[in-house]
Every structure is written in C-alpha cells, then in structure tokens.
Amino acid sequence: MPRLLCDGRSLELASDQSVLDALSGAGFEVSSSCRxxxxxxxxxxxxGGAPPARAQVGVKDSLRxxxxxxxxxxxxxxxLEISLAGASALEVPAxxxxxxxxxxxxxxxxxxxxEAFAYRAGQFVTLLREDGLAxxxxxxxxxxxxxxxxxxxxxxxxxxxxxxxxPAAIGSQVRLRGPAGDCCYVxxxxxxxxxxxxxxxxxxxxxxxxxxxxxxxxQGRIELWHGARTPEGLYLTHxxxxxxxxHRNFSYHPCALxxxxxxxxVRLGNLDQLLLAAVPAFAEHRVYLCGDAGLVQSLKRRVFLxxxxxxxxxxxxxxxxx
Amino acid sequence: xxxxxxxxxxxxxxxxxxxIFYRKMLTDPRVADYFESVDMDRQRGKQKAFLTMVLGGxxxxxxxxxxxxxxxxxxxGLNDDHVDIVIGHLGSTLRELGANDEQIAAxxxxxxxxRDDVLGR
Numbered sequence: 254m255p256r257l258l259c260d261g262r263s264l265e266l267a268s269d270q271s272v273l274d275a276l277s278g279a280g281f282e283v284s285s286s287c288r289x290x291x292x293x294x295x296x297x298x299x300x301g302g303a304p305p306a307r308a309q310v311g312v313k314d315s316l317r318x319x320x321x322x323x324x325x326x327x328x329x330x331x332x333l334e335i336s337l338a339g340a341s342a343l344e345v346p347a348x349x350x351x352x353x354x355x356x357x358x359x360x361x362x363x364x365x366x367x368e369a370f371a372y373r374a375g376q377f378v379t380l381l382r383e384d385g386l387a388x389x390x391x392x393x394x395x396x397x398x399x400x401x402x403x404x405x406x407x408x409x410x411x412x413x414x415x416x417x418x419x420p421a422a423i424g425s426q427v428r429l430r431g432p433a434g435d436c437c438y439v440x441x442x443x444x445x446x447x448x449x450x451x452x453x454x455x456x457x458x459x460x461x462x463x464x465x466x467x468x469x470x471x472q473g474r475i476e477l478w479h480g481a482r483t484p485e486g487l488y489l490t491h492x493x494x495x496x497x498x499x500h501r502n503f504s505y506h507p508c509a510l511x512x513x514x515x516x517x518x519v520r521l522g523n524l525d526q527l528l529l530a531a532v533p534a535f536a537e538h539r540v541y542l543c544g545d546a547g548l549v550q551s552l553k554r555r556v557f558l559x560x561x562x563x564x565x566x567x568x569x570x571x572x573x574x575x
Numbered sequence: 576x577x578x579x580x581x582x583x584x585x586x587x588x589x590x591x592x593x594x595i596f597y598r599k600m601l602t603d604p605r606v607a608d609y610f611e612s613v614d615m616d617r618q619r620g621k622q623k624a625f626l627t628m629v630l631g632g633x634x635x636x637x638x639x640x641x642x643x644x645x646x647x648x649x650x651x652g653l654n655d656d657h658v659d660i661v662i663g664h665l666g667s668t669l670r671e672l673g674a675n676d677e678q679i680a681a682x683x684x685x686x687x688x689x690r691d692d693v694l695g696r
Contacts, residue, residue: 310617553615558601562594563619 255329258301260337266329272297272308273324281337284379284387287572288325291546292389293433294379295324298339302332313433316343344381344428345370350400352417355488356481359454361393362417364401366429372396374461375541376432377569378403380413383426388413391543391569392432393457395464401429404457404488408573434458436541436569438465443472448540450478450528450552453486455544458569460489462541467500476532478506480524480544484513506531525552535561546570578631579678583669589632592668593623599664606660609648629665629685641692649695658693662686 254265257275264275273295276283285295290310304322312321321339347370351363364380372378377391380403394402407414416422436458447466449459456479463477481487486509493505508520508527520527525548532538535556542549542556549570557563580589597619600610610618621644628636645653665686666679674682 550615554601557594557615558598562590563597563615564590564594 256332257329258332258334268330269328271325272327272329272333272335276324276337282385283324283337284381284385285325286379286388289572290323290326291570291572292377292379292387293323293431294381294387294389296321296340296343296379296430297324298322298336299333300336300339301334304333305329311433340430344430347401347427347429349417349422349425349427352422355404356486358407358486359488360405360407360414360417362390362403362405362422364403364427364429366401370401370429370432372432373437374465375437375458375567375569376434377436377458378429378431378433381428381430382413382416386412386416387430389431391434391436391454391458391461391571393460395461395468397468402457404454404460406454434569436462436543436567438462438469438471439539440469442539443470446474446476446538447471448476448478448528448532448535448538448556450480450524450541451543452480452524452548453544453571455479455542455549455569455571456489458543459541463496463503467496467503472502475500475503476506477503478508478524478528480508480510480527480548482510484509484519487519524548525555528552529555529559533559535559539565540567542566542568542570544569544571546572579669579674579682580627580630580632582678583630583672583674585632588672589623589626589630592626592630592672593619595671596626596664596668597622599668600661603660603664606657609651609653609657626665629682631685639692641689642695645693646695653694655690655694658690 257264257266264279266275273285283295286292299320305327308322308327309317345366347364347366350365353361355361372392374395377389379387379389381387390403392401393404405414405417407418449463451459466475479487487507497503497505508524512521538561540556540561542552549568553566553568601607624634624636628634662683669679
C-alpha cells in the first residue's frame, strides 16, 4: 500500500482512499468543504514525490509547479510526502468590515485586507474562520475597489453562513486563500456578444465580470440573466437597471420561478428555458454561467448544443459543503 | 507528406472539430449515454487528444490509454456498433471541415486500428 508522509508520520492509504480522508482519519486538521474538487479548500503541498495529475485540475499554474494539489481528489499509487504548512503560507489575514442583507437569504460580506490582495473579477476565494472552518465564495468586487465583497447565501444549517449572519462576525479576523477560477472577462474580441447567466449568489462573480467588461469598454451586446425562486430573492436589481439605463449594449433580465408580492417586469419560469428561448443560437457568444451546480451543468450542455464552443463557456458551479 | 492535421489547419482546426464531434455524440441517442460526463471540459480534452491522434497530429495517446479509458464503458455494453457510429460521426465532422473521401477513409482506418484497444480485446 502506498504511504503518505506528513509531519513526521507515515500513513498507509487504501487504493480508493483520498489523501484528505487519510489525513482526517489520522487526526490531522485539514480544511475542506465541497470534497469534489471544486472549492480548493483542501489544498496541500507535495514536498516529495509527484501528486496525481487529477488532483491538480483547476489549481493555478504557479501553485501546481510548487506541488500544490487538492487532497480530496488525490488517491495514491506511490508514496508521497506532503507539508500542511505550505498551504497556510498562502493565506492572507483579513477582517470582516461589514455585513448587510442584499435579499432575505443573501448577505453581502465586506472584507478588508492589510496588504493588497491581487485577483481578477469573477474569481473565488476560500474564507477560513479562526478555527479552520473553510468555505469558498466568489468575489463580487473589482480589484480596483478598496474592499473585497462576497455574496453569501444563508443556509438553514450553514455553519459559516449563520456565523456570518450573526453578531459575532463583524470585526472578526479571518484568513483568505486564493484567488482561483477562470470565470473572468478576457479583454479582446470586444465585439463578441456576452451572455452572463446565474441563479442566487451566482450573481456575485457575474456582477464582477459585468463591471469588468463595461470598464474595459466591451462593445458587443452584454446580457445578464439572473434567476431566483421568487422576485424577492433577486438583488442588486436597482444597480443593474441603472447600468442598463446608462449602457446601450447592456440588458438585464431578471427571472423567478414563482410570482411574488411585487408586480414587476420579472419573467416567470426556469432560467435555462427562458434563456434558450430568448437566445436560440450561441455560435458567436462568450458565455458565463454561475451558481447552483445542477443548473450550471445543465445550462452548459444546452448552451454548447446551441452552438457555443466549450472553450468560450466559463462556468463556475457552486458545490455545497458536506 | 503533410498530415490531415496540418491540412485542416492544425491545433485551431482541432478546437473546432472537437466541438462539432462532441455535439454529434451528445445528440445521437445511440451513443449519447456513453458521452455523458459531469465534467464536459475533461471529456472535451479526451476527445481532443483522440482527434489529434487520428488526424496525425502531435499526440501522446497510446493503445494502453484507449484500453484504460474505455474499460468502464465496455462493462456497460460498449461494442462494435458503437465504434462504427463514432467513426461515422468522425467522418461527417471532417467532411464539414472540408476533408475529402480519401482523407476521411485514411482517418477511419487509423481509428479502426485502435478498435480492439477501445473494446478491450
């Protein structure tokens, strides 16, 4: 059986056991969240031997070159030595400067870092609480802005989201790891039509990508489709309407599954059906899809079959924690 | 002699070919189930490697890779009929990109050369 060497200890791994499970089982404290290779909370560094390629998918090139990999995705066929300190060195201290409600179950969390935190609009970070609790969230802010902004959906039993919603969070010291992800606006091809579609807090990266594209003076049409269960769950509506009013090439399409109290111009129905009915062909488009993993995967497939090249679909599927 | 890979336009043509080819698989009910994949990008990467190989481009694909990659599909019933269908879609993809009958036949012959590896024989 292959052995995993970590901080002077040697663990034997069964062929289907992940490095993350082996470490947790042996009492090591390793942050983790989604456990399916999406959130990058469980990043660890190999210092002897090569980590499996499959566990480095999505890891930033510079980190991959230093041996960083996702512990949840790594099973071993040969011995590997790792360091848990490596990942801590990547973390940046931050403090929670503000929390307010954007929608009944969505928080805007504003973070302040002492040193500049380099990222691209639309990327995501791992937020680590002092006790090691980790969750990945997309950045809604722009690098040119002073603070970092996250949109956090408050889940009934969400450990991080309920803590953030409570009184203890404001002013707390946290750590950030990242950024990661390539759900970003790419300058060039400025005439290309863009479609940005997301549900719930999938709006966070789209809000960043949209403002980044507008700041880069993108010339092609830009459509932003945002879906929620009811119209009350939609947020940043005034800001988006204001952008649509001041930018001729930008349009905002709010959608909801069920009608709500407010009478408004919200379209009713499934976001994917509404989008595909409005945009029948995607051959020319660059597409950004964010939010609930099931919806993002289904939309990605449908948009691909409707003519979009897979290379021009930037998708960020949010995977819940276990 | 230049390969069809170069004749069609090299790496850029492969990007276009793989989108067309993958779309054909996903919309053909006879094989679509075998191409279902949670991660479409990973699936696309595999198809790109396959197309590069059969078009004579720079590739590191080996018979062993083909064997390992398809073993779980063979367990689910992958057989010669499916391979025929895939080679058919490969041909129509190349036709859309401007290949002629002779070129398509040469690619089909290369694809056929890994048939036994794909089917684990």
